[in-house]
Amino acid sequence: MTNELNVYxxxxxGQLIDAKRMNDMQAKIKxxxxxxxxxxxxxxxxxxxxxxxxxxxxxxxxxxxxxxLNAVFQELxxxxxxxxxxxxxxLDEEEVIKHNLxxxxxxxxxxxxxxxxxxSEDGNKPYDEWVNFxxxxxxxxxxxxxxxxGTTESIPIEPPTGNPYKIPFAELLxxxxxxxxxxxxxxxxxxxxxxxxxxxxxxxxxxxxxxxSPWWDRCCREEKTVGNLKDKGDWDDIxxxxxPRKTSNYTQLAIRPQEGNAPISPTAAPTQLEIVHFDFDxxxxxxxxEATYPNVPNPDExxxxxxxxxxxxxxxxxxxxKELKVLLLLKV
Numbered sequence: 001m002t003n004e005l006n007v008y009x010x011x012x013x014g015q016l017i018d019a020k021r022m023n024d025m026q027a028k029i030k031x032x033x034x035x036x037x038x039x040x041x042x043x044x045x046x047x048x049x050x051x052x053x054x055x056x057x058x059x060x061x062x063x064x065x066x067x068x069l070n071a072v073f074q075e076l077x078x079x080x081x082x083x084x085x086x087x088x089x090x091l092d093e094e095e096v097i098k099h100n101l102x103x104x105x106x107x108x109x110x111x112x113x114x115x116x117x118x119x120s121e122d123g124n125k126p127y128d129e130w131v132n133f134x135x136x137x138x139x140x141x142x143x144x145x146x147x148x149x150g151t152t153e154s155i156p157i158e159p160p161t162g163n164p165y166k167i168p169f170a171e172l173l174x175x176x177x178x179x180x181x182x183x184x185x186x187x188x189x190x191x192x193x194x195x196x197x198x199x200x201x202x203x204x205x206x207x208x209x210x211x212x213s214p215w216w217d218r219c220c221r222e223e224k225t226v227g228n229l230k231d232k233g234d235w236d237d238i239x240x241x242x243x244p245r246k247t248s249n250y251t252q253l254a255i256r257p258q259e260g261n262a263p264i265s266p267t268a269a270p271t272q273l274e275i276v277h278f279d280f281d282x283x284x285x286x287x288x289x290e291a292t293y294p295n296v297p298n299p300d301e302x303x304x305x306x307x308x309x310x311x312x313x314x315x316x317x318x319x320x321x322k323e324l325k326v327l328l329l330l331k332v
Contacts, residue, residue, distance in 0.1 A: 030065050037061055083330040086112070087285070088203040089273075091322035094286040096278075097201065104277045105330040109285075110244035111270035112325035114309060115165075116299060117241075118143040118155055120217035128155060128299065129208060130313060132325050133197070135169065135190065136213035138237035143214065153299075157213070157241070169193075169238040182227030187220040205325070208318070244327040245269050267294040270326055283330075291324040 059067070083099055099105060114130040128145055134157075141158045158164040173180065173189070176196040180189050190212065198204045216238075219229070229235040247268045272289035295306040310321045 029068055033065055033068070034061055083201075083328075085328040085330070086197070086202045086205070087326050087328055088205055089285065089287040089324045089326060091287050091290065094284045095203075096282060096284050097328075098282050099201075099330055100281045101330065101332050102280050103332055104280065105283075105332050107275055107283065107285075108246075108329040108331070109270055109273060109275075110246045110327040110329075111291075112327060113243040113245050113269070113294070114320070115241070115243055116155060116296075117157060117211070118145050118213060119211040120214040121211065123217065123221055126214050128153075129211060130309070130318075131209055131211055132205065132242065133210035134212070134241040135216055136239055136241065137215040137234065138239065140213050140215055165241050165243050166239040167242070168236065169240050170235065172197075172240050180226055182225060182230065184226050185220075186216070186224050186226070186229065189226065190216070190220070209325070242327075267292050269294075270324060273324075273326075285326075285328070287322075287324050290321050293320065 083101065083105070085097065087095055087097075089095055112132045114132060115134070116128055116130050117134050117136075118126050119129045119131070120126040126143075126145060136157055142154045142156050145153050145155055147153055158166065172178075173193060176193065178189070178192050178196050180192075194210065226235065229238070245266075247266060250266070250268050269292065271292045272287055274286045274288050276284045278284060293309040296309050296312065298304045298307050298312070310319075313320055
């Protein structure tokens, strides 16, 4: 017969850790250490260094308690208490989300901006696309693209100034529990990653809203493995890009007029959203008006003024006016 492990606070798999229970657990840990130490001291009959009996391994009760709490706090960031969701909202269609958090969670929303990149797939000629998710290599801060008219353009993947949007690919694999070994091929690993990213409770995004760079495509054609990439120092140079954004108390009245090459003023984001809590386990989110998208530099006519992204993509056969991609953060 095995004995069930006694725990300070019992959590079910996937259950969130809230502040009150965490504080209670700290108090229980400290009381338990204190009580066990006192008991050990009382049972000592003859100890050569009895004056040091309040120390274990050369550490006091307070030091031992702090060591244990430090170890707990190192694990907490891995269980942040947030439920993170990527959702693709459609105009006037309510998205019902079963979060099972047993309360009304705080809801924070970020709009997923589109950004222009160079896509390469299946050995075909690279082309430019506006996406929400992108995989690339550190060597591709800018990618040259040959255009249909015979000219070439250098498309920035990371901004020349300011902080880039980039998350280590290896960290995402761990976060989404994608298993692999040094013998795993990069192509298979990418397939498993996209499957994990778009698995329930996240939404499945359309094929033209994510992709990878020419560097990635070359590695896939050469059937590079994780071990190959580690040996050449490339493994830690693979990045994932997504651009969540929101504004606070920002309206069209705050938009500054454009002068020369001044940065394009941001648009309010996200807008036209309604959120309701149905019960302690379910909420609804709906896009109740056409989404607001920013103006962007005209990719086809660089010398012309910026144009609205919705209008530009309509010329390419894509209509994003009646949809909005968002990142939801739910916290107890």
